[in-house]
Amino acid sequence: MVLRGFRYVALTLSRCSYLILFSRGKFAAVRRVTHKVTGVAYAAKFIRKRRRSMDQRQEILHEVAVLCLAESAHRIVNLLEVYETPTEMALVLELAAGGELQRVVDLQDGLEEVEAVRIMHQVLDAIGYLHSHNIAHLDLKPQNMLLTTAYPDTDLKLCDFGISRLIREGIEVREILGTPDYVAPEILSYEPISLATDMWSVGVLAYVLLSGYSPFAGDTKQQTFCNISQCILTFPDELFEGISPAAIHFIQSTLVVDPRCRLNAAECLNHPWLTGMALLVERPLCLSPSVDPGALPAEGGDSEDSLPPSPPPPYGTPRLGPCLPPCSQHDSIIVSSPVVDIIHDRGIIC
Template identity: 60%
Template sequence: MFTEGIFPIGDGLLDINEDRLKELLVADDINEIYELEQTPFARGKFAAVRRAIHKNSGTHFAAKFLKRRRRAQSSDKEIKHEIAVLMLCDGADNIVKLNAVHESRSDTALLLELATGGELQTFLDNEECLSEAHARYCMREVLKALQYLHKRSIAHLDLKPQNILLTGERIEDGLKLCDFGISRVVAEGTNVREIVGTPDYVAPEVLQYEPLSLLTDIWSVGVLAYVLLSGFSPFGGETKQETFLNISQCALTFPDKLFGGVSAAAIDFIRRALRIKPNDRMTAAGCLEHIWLKDECSIDRQILTDITKSTTVDSAAAADDEDDDDEEDVDVDEDEDDDDEAEEEDDEVEANEAELENEMSHDDGDEDELNISIDTEQQLNGTNGSKMESSDAEELAEESATKKQPVITNGKTAYNKSNSNGYSTYNGRSASNSNYSNNTARHNGTHTTYTNGAGSAARYTNGVKASATTPTTTTTQRTTAVVTVPAVRATTIPLQYNGGYR
């Protein structure tokens, strides 16, 4: 599975021995060999990417500078892991190639293949979404790269448009997958649990702190297909907590406004990738065998047929409207006579309704005060303004004692896991900011905490805070609230950044 000199060291990481590393390590100072642009064209929390031009050959590269110390600790282990993954993928056509490694006291520089077209996200920012033909091409290229990784038991774990690069100005020029800073080896028998990824793209098992697998990437594949075809996130909420809740429940919808012209095969592909249980999802090879990606000719004919049918129906409807207009001119006199009789009937109906409302207004007044809060168990995705049913805060407290639902406590990320005492926590990291690309809206997020208890913890759903308090004997009436949530762009800030292309 791994080549000589590359071996797993636990926790999903790979290491590389000194002899293999010497094949890429260049002793000379990087500035002696390359002309480096001072301004990075991409930047991450622990990395910056600059254009590097070889002084002799004139070849352009992407020089990724990784800090060797992060949070006052050495990061050599993580850097070696990324180098090892790139070396294992040297033969892949759809993955960026590593050409050389330079080290200094503070940084390790990876000389990577330069994709001149930039990130796919930049393309989406300009175009909002792709045509179905372009989306299918992108998904094929990405899945070929994933298939190569998965054959080596490596999960990417941060698949998104920012980590997909265009080799030219057009989509058809080719795509390359990059950013392996949080990739992990998830071979059979291993047990890797980490809070990693980007909020809109993470799978349910990541949020539940369950073991990761190669199929964790397939969830991101489904989200990516949805984003490429519509320009919007399938699970995006007004807050990260709401987004995570939508993901955990797989609150998936396909509004006509966004998917009216998309084929049924594409929607089926997305549904088969976005399954809550990992084993219910397709594999990377299975995705490539799906009809949406496999049989290009037949699906293109189907799309054309659907468009033709739609045009034919519209033409027929227009013709019918013209005929109806002619008939209305002839019957206008008869309609005027009927209008007088209809008006008399309407007056009688209105009188009856007024009398009924008057009777209802004198009912017992005990039901005037309503206690409304959002019921997370019944919540559906708000991407297309869908419905959310409500319940009182007392029921939320009872549910939180028995189900693993997201709640906010003290500003850290934690997940319940059973032990001898019944509870334990895991502290992870979340992004301090959530950006909605191609949409000027931004919001500042905070660290998220997931716990299984009620107590004084406050629960956030759809931006509404419901305190989990001790039940009282007050009498309330349950009602249903309909909440409309606008569609939002997918967030681009990772939960945890450990390197990658930028």
């Protein structure tokens, strides 16, 4: 995509005053800023353009382009302005005063099921919008979900599109990226990324919201990856007591090793857990046995020892052990609406 009207502006953000440092990472920092004239508060994300001696401007512009594409999406954080100097870029975004969803999960050790359903509705609204434009977020987690006001009377905004990718038919995107607890099996085995990669993260998110714990967390990152590859999933009574069978089934329907067999965003929104329907319309799931991590093919592909598909467990039956595997007007807007022009093989929009 081409960003027209893009220009360099002094990074002092002269019309704004700095207030609070929200967060800082290796390559970016987010600050709360206030417009000196209007008094309106915003979030400014400052991103270094060089990382590990490599120019990352293209990746940053990709994030800008995705935000421009999603300017009409109510569940995605709104981009207002972009500033650039030779060393940094600053993205001025709407302020989500309620902070990260992760903070609420940590404080409450999980959410009430009715609240989890409401949050999942909003998350899936955002994902559905992205997927309708063939954009995979690839880093869905509570840290990248912002609350507009204090919980629970709040709405959710999805943010951080730095590693999102454009998925095109006939062009495979293979990259190792994402957050360990939320990463899908196909990423670990270096198989092609798809929109369904996000749906695995949706299942992990639902589990985390309901229990306060990650379903695959191990003592080490390597153990976590092994748990994901084997799809070792349990629903301990102490964490899921009182949780509805529909919620368990929802998680099982997204944590499926074969990306082709996961529910998509629209199907998730129509799942009985989110609609409140009493009966489940059966949807076939593709199954095969758990894979020994030592036997995983180096460049993707199915195990030679896979068995024929077997039927999924009845709806309402909690499953222990392996999951179901393979199958407004602003005074100076300087970023214009993007126009599709050139798209690179890595799924980076520029």
